[in-house]
Amino acid sequence: MSQLSLLKEPKLKKLVLFVTTECNLLCHYCYLSGSDEVEYIDWHVAKQCLDLMFRQSDSFNIQFASGEPQLKIDFIEKVVGYTKGLSIRYQLQTNATLIYGKVAGNLKRLGVDEGASHDGLPEVNDSLRPFADGHGATAATISGMEKPRVAGIRVGLTCALSAENVAGLCGRFELAIYLGNVEGIAFYPLRLIGRARKDSVRQAYPTLAARSVSADLRQADELALIDGKKVRFREVERMRYLLIYGIRRRHRCYFCAGQLLMVKPHRDAYPCTSLTGFLQFYLSNVLQPGFTNEVGVNLQWCRQLITPPHCCPTCCRH
Numbered sequence: 001m002s003q004l005s006l007l008k009e010p011k012l013k014k015l016v017l018f019v020t021t022e023c024n025l026l027c028h029y030c031y032l033s034g035s036d037e038v039e040y041i042d043w044h045v046a047k048q049c050l051d052l053m054f055r056q057s058d059s060f061n062i063q064f065a066s067g068e069p070q071l072k073i074d075f076i077e078k079v080v081g082y083t084k085g086l087s088i089r090y091q092l093q094t095n096a097t098l099i100y101g102k103v104a105g106n107l108k109r110l111g112v113d114e115g116a117s118h119d120g121l122p123e124v125n126d127s128l129r130p131f132a133d134g135h136g137a138t139a140a141t142i143s144g145m146e147k148p149r150v151a152g153i154r155v156g157l158t159c160a161l162s163a164e165n166v167a168g169l170c171g172r173f174e175l176a177i178y179l180g181n182v183e184g185i186a187f188y189p190l191r192l193i194g195r196a197r198k199d200s201v202r203q204a205y206p207t208l209a210a211r212s213v214s215a216d217l218r219q220a221d222e223l224a225l226i227d228g229k230k231v232r233f234r235e236v237e238r239m240r241y242l243l244i245y246g247i248r249r250r251h252r253c254y255f256c257a258g259q260l261l262m263v264k265p266h267r268d269a270y271p272c273t274s275l276t277g278f279l280q281f282y283l284s285n286v287l288q289p290g291f292t293n294e295v296g297v298n299l300q301w302c303r304q305l306i307t308p309p310h311c312c313p314t315c316c317r318h
Protein backbone atom coordinates (compact mmCIF):
# COMPACT_ATOMS: atom_id res chain seq x y z
CA MET A 1 0.00 0.00 0.00
CA SER A 2 1.43 3.40 -0.96
CA GLN A 3 1.88 6.00 1.74
CA LEU A 4 -0.56 8.35 -0.02
CA SER A 5 -3.38 5.81 -0.06
CA LEU A 6 -3.35 5.79 3.74
CA LEU A 7 -5.28 9.06 3.68
CA LYS A 8 -7.90 8.20 1.06
CA GLU A 9 -10.59 8.75 3.67
CA PRO A 10 -9.57 12.09 5.17
CA LYS A 11 -10.83 12.88 8.61
CA LEU A 12 -11.47 16.54 8.06
CA LYS A 13 -11.78 18.55 11.25
CA LYS A 14 -11.94 22.11 10.01
CA LEU A 15 -13.70 23.82 7.13
CA VAL A 16 -12.83 27.41 6.25
CA LEU A 17 -15.38 29.07 3.99
CA PHE A 18 -14.33 32.29 2.30
CA VAL A 19 -17.76 33.86 2.27
CA THR A 20 -17.06 36.91 0.12
CA THR A 21 -14.16 38.98 -1.12
CA GLU A 22 -16.15 42.14 -0.38
CA CYS A 23 -14.86 44.18 2.54
CA ASN A 24 -15.50 47.57 4.13
CA LEU A 25 -11.79 48.06 4.87
CA LEU A 26 -8.84 48.50 2.53
CA CYS A 27 -5.96 47.01 4.52
CA HIS A 28 -2.63 47.61 2.85
CA TYR A 29 -1.50 43.99 3.15
CA CYS A 30 -4.81 42.26 2.32
CA TYR A 31 -3.79 38.96 0.72
CA LEU A 32 -7.20 38.73 -0.96
CA SER A 33 -7.08 42.31 -2.21
CA GLY A 34 -10.49 42.57 -0.52
CA SER A 35 -13.12 44.41 -2.59
CA ASP A 36 -10.92 44.71 -5.72
CA GLU A 37 -13.13 42.05 -7.33
CA VAL A 38 -16.25 41.19 -5.38
CA GLU A 39 -17.39 37.58 -5.28
CA TYR A 40 -19.77 35.71 -2.99
CA ILE A 41 -19.71 32.03 -2.17
CA ASP A 42 -22.48 30.02 -3.75
CA TRP A 43 -24.66 27.86 -1.50
CA HIS A 44 -24.03 24.78 -3.67
CA VAL A 45 -20.31 25.14 -3.05
CA ALA A 46 -20.81 25.35 0.71
CA LYS A 47 -23.29 22.45 0.71
CA GLN A 48 -20.88 20.21 -1.18
CA CYS A 49 -18.19 20.89 1.45
CA LEU A 50 -20.56 20.52 4.40
CA ASP A 51 -21.86 17.18 3.08
CA LEU A 52 -18.27 15.99 2.71
CA MET A 53 -17.57 16.98 6.33
CA PHE A 54 -20.79 15.26 7.56
CA ARG A 55 -19.77 11.99 5.94
CA GLN A 56 -16.67 11.92 8.09
CA SER A 57 -17.63 13.41 11.40
CA ASP A 58 -20.45 15.06 13.30
CA SER A 59 -17.97 17.17 15.23
CA PHE A 60 -15.82 19.75 13.48
CA ASN A 61 -15.03 23.47 13.22
CA ILE A 62 -16.35 25.89 10.63
CA GLN A 63 -14.66 29.23 10.15
CA PHE A 64 -16.30 32.00 8.12
CA ALA A 65 -13.55 34.15 6.63
CA SER A 66 -12.57 36.17 3.59
CA GLY A 67 -13.25 39.66 2.94
CA GLU A 68 -15.68 40.66 5.65
CA PRO A 69 -18.01 37.69 6.24
CA GLN A 70 -20.35 39.82 8.33
CA LEU A 71 -21.48 41.34 5.01
CA LYS A 72 -23.03 37.98 4.17
CA ILE A 73 -24.71 37.15 7.47
CA ASP A 74 -27.67 35.49 5.68
CA PHE A 75 -25.24 32.88 4.31
CA ILE A 76 -23.80 32.29 7.79
CA GLU A 77 -27.31 31.82 9.19
CA LYS A 78 -28.04 29.31 6.43
CA VAL A 79 -24.91 27.26 7.22
CA VAL A 80 -25.72 27.27 10.95
CA GLY A 81 -29.29 26.16 10.16
CA TYR A 82 -28.07 23.38 7.84
CA THR A 83 -25.65 22.01 10.46
CA LYS A 84 -28.04 22.29 13.40
CA GLY A 85 -27.89 19.40 15.86
CA LEU A 86 -24.24 18.56 15.16
CA SER A 87 -21.37 19.32 17.49
CA ILE A 88 -19.82 22.19 15.57
CA ARG A 89 -17.80 25.16 16.68
CA TYR A 90 -18.39 28.19 14.47
CA GLN A 91 -16.02 31.11 14.23
CA LEU A 92 -16.35 34.38 12.39
CA GLN A 93 -12.97 35.78 11.30
CA THR A 94 -13.84 39.45 11.05
CA ASN A 95 -12.41 42.95 11.09
CA ALA A 96 -15.04 43.54 13.85
CA THR A 97 -15.98 46.99 12.60
CA LEU A 98 -19.55 45.92 11.84
CA ILE A 99 -20.24 44.20 15.18
CA TYR A 100 -22.84 46.41 16.85
CA GLY A 101 -24.86 45.42 19.91
CA LYS A 102 -27.67 43.79 17.91
CA VAL A 103 -25.20 41.99 15.66
CA ALA A 104 -23.36 40.59 18.70
CA GLY A 105 -26.69 39.36 20.09
CA ASN A 106 -27.36 37.62 16.77
CA LEU A 107 -23.93 35.94 16.79
CA LYS A 108 -24.60 34.75 20.32
CA ARG A 109 -27.96 33.32 19.23
CA LEU A 110 -26.24 31.51 16.35
CA GLY A 111 -23.46 30.24 18.64
CA VAL A 112 -20.71 31.89 16.57
CA ASP A 113 -17.42 32.94 18.23
CA GLU A 114 -15.44 35.91 16.99
CA GLY A 115 -11.89 36.12 15.74
CA ALA A 116 -11.00 39.79 15.32
CA SER A 117 -8.05 41.19 13.37
CA HIS A 118 -6.10 43.98 14.99
CA ASP A 119 -2.49 44.97 14.47
CA GLY A 120 -1.44 46.88 17.53
CA LEU A 121 -1.17 50.45 18.70
CA PRO A 122 -3.76 52.81 17.11
CA GLU A 123 -1.26 54.81 15.05
CA VAL A 124 0.06 51.60 13.48
CA ASN A 125 -3.26 49.80 13.15
CA ASP A 126 -4.94 52.88 11.65
CA SER A 127 -2.29 53.24 8.98
CA LEU A 128 -2.33 49.53 8.06
CA ARG A 129 -6.08 48.98 8.33
CA PRO A 130 -8.04 51.97 7.03
CA PHE A 131 -11.60 52.30 5.77
CA ALA A 132 -12.07 53.16 2.09
CA ASP A 133 -12.12 56.90 2.94
CA GLY A 134 -8.71 56.58 4.59
CA HIS A 135 -9.62 56.91 8.25
CA GLY A 136 -8.30 54.21 10.56
CA ALA A 137 -10.39 51.30 11.83
CA THR A 138 -9.01 51.01 15.38
CA ALA A 139 -11.92 52.60 17.26
CA ALA A 140 -14.52 50.62 15.33
CA THR A 141 -12.56 47.37 15.79
CA ILE A 142 -12.21 47.81 19.54
CA SER A 143 -15.89 48.60 19.81
CA GLY A 144 -16.60 45.44 17.76
CA MET A 145 -14.63 43.40 20.30
CA GLU A 146 -16.35 45.04 23.29
CA LYS A 147 -19.91 44.34 22.16
CA PRO A 148 -19.39 40.55 22.17
CA ARG A 149 -18.26 40.80 25.80
CA VAL A 150 -21.68 42.14 26.74
CA ALA A 151 -23.30 39.35 24.68
CA GLY A 152 -21.04 36.71 26.29
CA ILE A 153 -19.10 35.79 23.14
CA ARG A 154 -15.49 34.61 23.20
CA VAL A 155 -13.05 36.59 21.06
CA GLY A 156 -9.69 35.59 19.64
CA LEU A 157 -7.33 38.34 18.53
CA THR A 158 -5.28 37.90 15.36
CA CYS A 159 -2.41 40.07 14.29
CA ALA A 160 -0.53 40.21 10.99
CA LEU A 161 3.11 40.59 11.89
CA SER A 162 4.91 43.03 9.59
CA ALA A 163 7.87 45.42 9.70
CA GLU A 164 5.36 48.20 10.34
CA ASN A 165 4.03 46.82 13.64
CA VAL A 166 6.72 44.49 14.93
CA ALA A 167 8.32 47.09 17.18
CA GLY A 168 5.05 48.01 18.88
CA LEU A 169 3.61 44.66 19.78
CA CYS A 170 3.47 45.32 23.50
CA GLY A 171 0.10 46.72 24.33
CA ARG A 172 -1.86 43.92 22.74
CA PHE A 173 -2.05 41.98 25.99
CA GLU A 174 -3.13 45.13 27.80
CA LEU A 175 -5.93 45.51 25.27
CA ALA A 176 -6.88 41.84 25.67
CA ILE A 177 -7.04 42.16 29.43
CA TYR A 178 -8.92 45.45 29.22
CA LEU A 179 -11.54 43.84 26.98
CA GLY A 180 -11.84 40.86 29.32
CA ASN A 181 -13.31 38.44 26.78
CA VAL A 182 -10.20 37.82 24.67
CA GLU A 183 -9.31 34.15 24.93
CA GLY A 184 -6.08 34.20 23.01
CA ILE A 185 -3.81 35.99 20.57
CA ALA A 186 -2.41 34.63 17.31
CA PHE A 187 0.27 36.13 15.10
CA TYR A 188 0.42 35.57 11.35
CA PRO A 189 3.59 36.50 9.50
CA LEU A 190 2.76 38.86 6.66
CA ARG A 191 2.48 37.16 3.28
CA LEU A 192 3.65 39.09 0.26
CA ILE A 193 0.64 38.33 -1.88
CA GLY A 194 -2.44 40.31 -2.89
CA ARG A 195 -2.37 43.98 -1.90
CA ALA A 196 0.77 43.54 0.24
CA ARG A 197 2.77 43.33 -2.97
CA LYS A 198 1.25 46.47 -4.48
CA ASP A 199 1.28 48.55 -1.30
CA SER A 200 4.83 47.60 -0.34
CA VAL A 201 4.16 46.47 3.22
CA ARG A 202 7.36 44.83 4.39
CA GLN A 203 7.82 41.55 6.22
CA ALA A 204 9.20 41.69 9.75
CA TYR A 205 12.87 40.90 10.17
CA PRO A 206 12.86 37.51 11.99
CA THR A 207 15.27 38.49 14.78
CA LEU A 208 13.29 41.62 15.58
CA ALA A 209 10.03 39.67 15.43
CA ALA A 210 11.39 37.07 17.87
CA ARG A 211 12.56 39.81 20.25
CA SER A 212 9.22 41.63 20.11
CA VAL A 213 7.15 38.50 20.60
CA SER A 214 9.35 37.54 23.58
CA ALA A 215 8.74 40.98 25.08
CA ASP A 216 5.02 40.49 24.50
CA LEU A 217 5.11 37.16 26.32
CA ARG A 218 7.04 38.62 29.25
CA GLN A 219 4.46 41.37 29.48
CA ALA A 220 1.66 38.79 29.44
CA ASP A 221 3.30 36.94 32.35
CA GLU A 222 3.73 40.16 34.32
CA LEU A 223 0.12 41.19 33.73
CA ALA A 224 -1.07 37.73 34.68
CA LEU A 225 0.74 38.10 38.04
CA ILE A 226 -1.03 41.40 38.72
CA ASP A 227 -4.42 40.58 37.27
CA GLY A 228 -4.57 36.80 37.69
CA LYS A 229 -5.81 36.51 34.12
CA LYS A 230 -3.77 34.67 31.55
CA VAL A 231 -4.37 35.41 27.88
CA ARG A 232 -3.25 32.48 25.78
CA PHE A 233 -0.76 32.98 23.01
CA ARG A 234 -1.69 30.51 20.29
CA GLU A 235 1.76 29.68 18.97
CA VAL A 236 3.14 29.10 22.49
CA GLU A 237 0.22 26.79 23.30
CA ARG A 238 0.88 24.90 20.08
CA MET A 239 4.56 24.56 20.91
CA ARG A 240 3.72 23.34 24.39
CA TYR A 241 1.33 20.78 22.92
CA LEU A 242 3.91 19.75 20.36
CA LEU A 243 6.55 19.23 23.01
CA ILE A 244 4.21 17.03 25.02
CA TYR A 245 2.49 15.07 22.23
CA GLY A 246 3.58 16.35 18.86
CA ILE A 247 6.78 14.42 18.36
CA ARG A 248 4.80 11.23 18.56
CA ARG A 249 1.75 12.52 16.72
CA ARG A 250 3.76 14.37 14.09
CA HIS A 251 0.96 16.91 13.65
CA ARG A 252 1.61 20.55 14.27
CA CYS A 253 -1.62 21.96 12.86
CA TYR A 254 -4.72 21.00 10.85
CA PHE A 255 -2.68 21.21 7.65
CA CYS A 256 -0.03 18.81 8.95
CA ALA A 257 -2.77 16.38 9.92
CA GLY A 258 -4.48 16.74 6.52
CA GLN A 259 -7.64 17.82 8.36
CA LEU A 260 -8.32 21.25 6.92
CA LEU A 261 -10.29 22.21 3.83
CA MET A 262 -10.43 25.85 2.77
CA VAL A 263 -12.70 27.04 -0.02
CA LYS A 264 -12.75 30.35 -1.87
CA PRO A 265 -15.93 31.98 -3.23
CA HIS A 266 -15.21 30.84 -6.78
CA ARG A 267 -15.00 27.20 -5.57
CA ASP A 268 -11.23 26.70 -5.47
CA ALA A 269 -10.02 24.65 -2.54
CA TYR A 270 -6.71 24.76 -0.68
CA PRO A 271 -5.35 22.77 2.27
CA CYS A 272 -4.77 25.84 4.46
CA THR A 273 -5.76 29.51 4.57
CA SER A 274 -2.10 30.53 4.61
CA LEU A 275 -1.46 28.66 1.37
CA THR A 276 -4.27 30.31 -0.56
CA GLY A 277 -3.17 31.44 -3.98
CA PHE A 278 -0.04 29.26 -4.12
CA LEU A 279 -0.54 27.16 -7.24
CA GLN A 280 1.39 24.15 -5.99
CA PHE A 281 -1.10 23.81 -3.12
CA TYR A 282 -4.23 24.16 -5.23
CA LEU A 283 -6.49 21.15 -4.55
CA SER A 284 -9.30 21.49 -7.07
CA ASN A 285 -12.65 23.09 -7.80
CA VAL A 286 -14.96 21.56 -5.18
CA LEU A 287 -17.78 21.03 -7.70
CA GLN A 288 -15.53 19.11 -10.05
CA PRO A 289 -16.48 15.41 -10.39
CA GLY A 290 -14.22 13.28 -8.21
CA PHE A 291 -13.32 16.08 -5.80
CA THR A 292 -14.81 14.29 -2.79
CA ASN A 293 -13.07 11.00 -3.52
CA GLU A 294 -9.72 12.56 -4.24
CA VAL A 295 -9.50 15.20 -1.55
CA GLY A 296 -7.79 12.93 1.01
CA VAL A 297 -5.00 11.94 -1.33
CA ASN A 298 -4.61 15.52 -2.51
CA LEU A 299 -4.36 16.81 1.07
CA GLN A 300 -1.72 14.20 1.79
CA TRP A 301 0.16 15.21 -1.34
CA CYS A 302 0.15 18.89 -0.34
CA ARG A 303 1.34 18.05 3.12
CA GLN A 304 4.40 16.34 1.69
CA LEU A 305 5.37 19.51 -0.15
CA ILE A 306 6.40 21.02 3.18
CA THR A 307 8.99 19.29 5.26
CA PRO A 308 7.60 19.31 8.79
CA PRO A 309 10.02 21.26 10.99
CA HIS A 310 9.32 18.98 13.92
CA CYS A 311 10.62 15.89 12.11
CA CYS A 312 14.12 16.58 13.34
CA PRO A 313 16.05 13.28 13.20
CA THR A 314 17.53 13.95 16.63
CA CYS A 315 14.15 14.32 18.33
CA CYS A 316 12.35 11.64 16.35
CA ARG A 317 15.00 9.00 16.77
CA HIS A 318 13.31 7.34 19.76
Ligand code: SF4
Binds near residue numbers: 024030031033066
Ligand atom coordinates in the same frame (compact mmCIF):
# COMPACT_ATOMS: atom_id res chain seq x y z
S1 SF4 B 1 -10.32 43.38 6.83
FE1 SF4 B 1 -9.42 41.53 6.00
S2 SF4 B 1 -10.43 41.22 4.03
FE2 SF4 B 1 -10.85 43.33 4.66
S3 SF4 B 1 -9.26 44.52 3.61
FE3 SF4 B 1 -8.54 44.02 5.69
S4 SF4 B 1 -7.32 42.13 5.45
FE4 SF4 B 1 -8.61 42.37 3.59
